[in-house]
Amino acid sequence: MPRKADCLLVVQAEKLIGGSCMFTALDADGSFSISSLNGQFFAYVLVDRPGVARGYWNGAPYAGHAHDPLGQLRRDDACWVNDVASVCAW
Numbered sequence: 001m002p003r004k005a006d007c008l009l010v011v012q013a014e015k016l017i018g019g020s021c022m023f024t025a026l027d028a029d030g031s032f033s034i035s036s037l038n039g040q041f042f043a044y045v046l047v048d049r050p051g052v053a054r055g056y057w058n059g060a061p062y063a064g065h066a067h068d069p070l071g072q073l074r075r076d077d078a079c080w081v082n083d084v085a086s087v088c089a090w
Contacts, residue, residue, distance in 0.1 A: 007034040008079070008088040009043050011057060011070065016041040023089045033066075034089050042066065043087050051075045055087055 007021035017036045024033045026044070031053070035042035043057040044066050055070030070087070073080035079088035 005034070006090045008086060009034060009036075009041060009057065010086040012084055016057075017043075021089070032089065034087065043070065043085075045073060045080045045087050053080050055080060055082075055085055057085075 002022045002024045004020055005023035006019060007017050007023065008015070009017035017034060020037055022035045022037065026032055029047040031045060031047045033042060033044045040061045041058060043055060045053045045055050047053045051074060053073045055073045056066035057068050057070055058066050059068030070085040071082050073082050073085070073087065078090050079086050
């Protein structure tokens, strides 16, 4: 069930979500999605194994599918990160 959270989505050094967002837990493994309150941007973190996940985002404002890969992400506290992206939720 979606709930409000504080989130951060940064892709290629551009902050796309910063502050209040909607957070949705997707699986008991820690997979989740975040979306801006206005629906402009959203991202998925799909956990493959503890500390390792794949990320996807919608790539263009208001696009309806998370079709753009963010690549393999590693967990860093409340964030999942790599050299291209950060997806965080608190």
